């Protein structure tokens with residue numbers, strides 16, 4: 001992940017900078033409509049709860065707007081119209097479900113209306129007149145500077161190695177730091193030696209999905225800047241920005257469960273094709289991927305769990321739910337009861353979510369068993385530049401890859417989280433774990449957890465015994 005743009009903060013000098021997680025990958029729609037459609041939220045949680053979810057998101061969006069004004073943060077914050085539109089291959093009655101969403105939104109006090117045709121895609125849509133977009137890393141940099149003015153200390157290059165909930169300490173390199181409150185804002189929760197069981201249980205409620213994004217310059221005279229996303233699953237989304245008087249599009253989608261797609265290059269190609277269909281003049285400038293964390297019932301988990309304040313599972317609404325988590329942690333630390341505490345509680349249980357719960361977790365035993373048979377007998381030298389593969393060397397599964405200059409890297413293929421075998425992501429040149437979505441650089445460094453340790457380097461000349469992990473006892 002790229003570092004936050006702008007001046008260095010305390011501890012600068014290494015690669016672990018502010019925004020070095022997923023924040024710089026976001027396409028930064030600031031939105032109170034959630035990924036889970038309103039009619040579906042109403043069906044699952046009831047009308048009051050559904051309304052409370054949108055209220056919470058609206059409060060977070062308002063908080064961003066207020067903070068930007070108060071702190072005069074130059075982050076291109078813009079109020080824009082937005083369109084949730086029927087996917088081109090949607091069922092005929094999609095217009096009715098959009099009409100229903102618009103009706104529910106209006107009745108619960110949100111500014112939305114059904115329109116038979118939205119700009120650009122010409123599809124039936126729900127029109128929201130006042131959502132927002134911004135430049136996410138410029139915003140976080142401004143936020144950090146404002147916090148520092150108030151006395152906050154921000155330490156970069158300070159990775160936490162160990163977390164002890166009982167002693168209330170974290171280990172950071174050679175240092176042990178005591179704390180009163182700890183807020184785990186690490187995309188997926190840290191494991192921590194003292195709460196291995198708890199965090200493993202929490203992990204079974206989460207699933208990591210890789211999402212792709214492309215940016216292109218457009219020659220077309222595009223009307224107003226706005227946000228669009230469709231009703232497909234996974235959905236296609238885009239925003240139009242004006243940069244120096246020219247229109248640019250940032251589009252995303254083609255999500256899949258991390259580590260479970262072989263043709264990752266094809267995902268970018270599919271995305272570019274969709275953009276080109278809408279805007280034949282599109283001249284592509286950049287492409288990148290990120291990861292979103294999905295939960296069993298579509299709502300994030302925000303709250304105290306096993307001695308940590310955890311915030312995760314933001315789905316595609318990361319900027320909004322991330323801000324909401326900050327608000328809720330501040331309330332928690334001050335002993336203030338948050339109106340949304342029960343709504344996003346980690347231990348909430350919905351009977352109707354049993355099916356998804358099983359669906360997400362059945363992948364883990366499946367991939368773990370499949371792992372036993374993986375690996376082929378090619379020699380590492382046979383790999384082409386840019387290629388990666390699981391090979392068997394001295395009876396051990398090795399993640400072998402060659403960079404574009406032909407330099408070979410050999411790593412253990414066993415994910416240090418819970419023992420699945422990683423797979424090569426050609427488009428991003430990363431190793432991705434199909435079980436819970438950890439990703440690693442080609443050199444083995446953790447990009448996204450839940451894994452907290454790197455893939456170990458392998459000496460090709462050494463015989464080694466492979467660690468065998470116990471089969472997981474998932475009684476769900």
Ligand code: FES
Nearest residue numbers: 415417418433436
């Ligand atoms: S992410 Fe859990 S085993 Fe790899």
